[in-house]
Amino acid sequence: MGCASSSPVVEAASKPAATTTTSTSLASNPGDDGYPEYWYHNKTADQTPGFDDMFYAPDSEHHCFQEMFEESYVAKATQDRPCPKGTCGKTPGGCPCNQPGADPGLPVSFNVQRVIRVESSELWERYQNKKKAIMASRPGRVEEFDPPVKTMNKASEYTGTFAPVDGSINEVYAFHGTQVRYALAIAENAFRIDLAGSSTGTLYGRGAYLGESISKADEYAKDEPGGYYDGVFAVLVCRVVMGKLNCTKSDAKAAEKVSAGEFDSTCGTRVFRELVIYDADQCYPEYVVLYKRRYAKDPEEAETTKPRKRRFFMQVPLHWRNVATDLSTGFREEIDLKGPATAWMQCLVNQAQLVPARTILQATRLEDSKMWERYVQFKAALRSRIDERSGDPLRLTLVEKDLRALMKRPCKFFKTPRGCKSGDKCRFSRNEFGLDLDDLGLAAGRRLPVDELDRRLHEGFLWYACTRSAATELSQGHVRRDATLPGTRFYESLQTALKQTKPEDGIKVAVLCRVMCGLPGVDIADENTDFLIIETDANGRREVLVKDGSAVYPEYHLCLSYNDEEEVEKMIESMDRSPKGKDGDEPRLAMDDPTEEPGEKGMLCCAVAE
Known part of the structure; x- marks a missing residue:
């Protein structure tokens, strides 16, 4: 039987709002009409809402x-192949310009x-x-x-x-x-x-x-x-x-x-x-x-058998609601993250082992075409400045590692009494702070754009903390500069970032930013220096100064709450002033007591405040 090949352009349908339930008849095993085994969502057939x-x-x-x-x-x-020069009309068998060997x-x-x-x-x-x-x-x-x-x-x-x-x-x-x-x-x-x-x-x-x-x-x-x-x-x-x-x-x-x-x-x-x-x-x-x-x-060298120097990325991030929209059209949305996405973010906060522990009251993702276009243009200009032969590796990877640590499926031995013999180093398992994530939460984390970073440009995720009013300014593209240095401070440590700002109505805002750090240096006044490392803490996490506000995109805003803020801040300051341990080590916090059972640690809760 000789039968069928491709496509007059068919427009996309407007889809009704995502259903709140998914049929439990769709099993996850191959061959029984379930989700394909290689899908990230292949285990979520009996979970709601849909994805x-x-x-x-x-x-x-x-x-x-x-x-x-x-x-x-x-x-x-x-005849359906358009003339590449725009000079020929429809011709059976294709126009002369489309024939093998033609131009x-x-x-x-x-x-x-x-x-x-x-x-x-x-x-x-x-x-x-x-x-x-x-x-x-x-x-x-x-x-x-x-x-x-x-x-x-x-x-x-x-x-x-x-x-x-x-x-x-x-x-x-x-x-x-x-x-x-x-x-x-x-x-x-x-x-x-x-x-x-x-x-x-x-x-x-x-x-x-x-x-x-x-x-x-x-x-x-x-x-x-x-x-x-x-x-x-x-x-x-x-x-x-x-x-x-x-x-x-x-x-x-x-x-x-x-x-x-x-x-x-x-x-x-x-x-x-x-x-x-x-x-x-x-x-x-x-x-x-x-x-x-x-x-x-x-x-x-145009053939794909040759390795590409850079990955190709969408104009708009793949996980954005506006991924199919041209930036010239213009859009701005502050999208509330609900359910699994907020639970995943809470686990990320818990993983930082904050003192005090904090609960996410609200998590939003900013999708702003003007700010994103500014960021992309800065990225393009930076790429043209950096020598292709530069082998300087990305230094600011610890926040990315935090994100990736929560993206793995749990090892089947992790929750057993004896546990996995490889512990957190098991390549099949996320760490203890992600144990409460279900498959929808795990898939929500995998949507984060950790694979969109250009390491050659020192692009990475960094934390910035501020009040709600300052966060509003930041979401409008106004990046506040440091009072004493020509740039803005960002942090790999969420704890350190939060210490830089006072609460407003008992709330601090942690902003997870994409930052195009660019060329490192030791003198921020040097025109060839885009960022410098100010300090590295005992855990190897860095505080950096970034010179140009255009190199920052404040993507995720997390409103974090805590009661008795002043008392806890004094406790933290007191610990900062306390003497070092016997061998110069930082004093161990009570919550890091190795004799405690994992289930006793207060920071393991992934609850999201309503």
């Missing part, structure tokens, strides 16, 4: 998609830059329900693709990246080419079938058009000339349940036949096989793959 997250796939998985691209590549063009000719490869995995409980449940409905309506095996879909060889080979599919109802992986921002919107909100073909036509009726060949999908992909995604294209790698196929070269009534129940989908059989569905729930957009085209005239 809707995107994560960067590990760089180690990029080759799976690169090989899938290469295996599905076909050196052909159709620029047909792309000879598509090189993966970044892969994003989509984990949405709502979209997944809708997809599984539709799959079950098709299976119920087709009790016998439907006629399968012949030959098999081009993506499926690699999908079957790399089961740690692509979950098993059900061939008895023609479930496959397929491509949908589009623009980066559209891909992100579709990944979050699903396809909008009613807008299908609005820019490229609808040979088989209004539906979502996908395909088995990257060559065909690329015909519909677009970059952003002059914008952030100039030269960068996107393809969705989707799970699609096709069911009974209507295989045809041309059928104006294809959609009507599916609506009548005669078929479940259409498989176009022209130059490329095109897979068309008319119900968005038949498709789960599992991956967004960003890639670049390579032409025969391009230098060899």
Whole structure:
């Protein structure tokens, strides 16, 4: 049977508010319609509320998609591939400028830059329900693709990246080419079938058009000339349940036949096989793959077989609500972190072992396009100043290590009476302060952008503490400078940061900032110095002075409470003035008594104040 390849642009649907429950019928084991085993959320089928997250796939998985691209590549063009010079109209078989050997000719490869995995409980449940409905309506095996879909060889080979599919109802992986921002919107909100073909036509009726060949999908992909995604294209790698196929070269009534129940989908059989569905729930957009085209005239070093000097990152952070929005559009939101996200932040605070212990009253994430654009522009200017050959390693990594320590799954031996023999050093386990995190809380922590840091620029997370009124100024882009030094102080130690400010109505605000420290030095007045280390405490945590406020983005604001503040501050000052231990060591705090059982430590509570 000759059947299906890629995509007139299909707009994203506006998705209703995330459901507050997730069907408990969705188990987490492969093969029983549960979440794929490699998902971060693969253990959360019986937890509420639902989830809707995107994560960067590990760089180690990029080759799976690169090989899938290469295996599905076909050196052909159709009239749907736009003329690269903008001079030719639609031409059967592609215009002269798109032919192999022409200028620029047909792309000879598509090189993966970044892969994003989509984990949405709502979209997944809708997809599984539709799959079950098709299976119920087709009790016998439907006629399968012949030959098999081009993506499926690699999908079957790399089961740690692509979950098993059900061939008895023609479930496959397929491509949908589009623009980066559209891909992100579709990944979050699903396809909008009613807008299908609005820019490229609808040979088989209004539906979502996908395909088995990257060559065909690329015909519909677009970059952003002059914008952030100039030269960068996107393809969705989707799970699609096709069911009974209507295989045809041309059928104006294809959609009507599916609506009548005669078929479940259409498989176009022209130059490329095109897979068309008319119900968005038949498709789960599992991956967004960003890639670049390579032409025969391009230098060899453009190939992805060469290691990239820098990772590619989205214009807007992947975990932001506004990730698909162009910065030029403008946006500003202070988003309250609820439930699992706040619980994770509380564990981060607990991990600092503060004296006194503090409870998060409110946690917010700032999404401000103007401030972020200022930060990104500073980053670009800094990158141009720093020599590519500079081997100076990132020094400010302790806050990042704190974040990563809470992102691991617990070792199965950690909670047993004897515990894990490797303790906190077990590579499978987070530390004791994260033991109360459930899988939703763990996934919330993994959304933090620790993999977006540019170590070569000394970009890292640092703490800044202030009053609520000062935090409001900071969120508006006004970074207060030190009273005596030309810059602003930031800290790797949350305890030290909090000591620098007085409470306001019993509340201090801890701000977790992204800081582009830049070039280190010993004289802040030196024009080649961007930051200097002021002091290092007994635990190796540093206090730094950062010269330029544009190098700071105050992303997370945590309102922390404590009663009897003045009395505790005096206690802390008293401990600071107390003599050193016998060998010059810092005196041990009572809460660090090694004879105490872990469960007796007050700082282990992950409760979040209502």
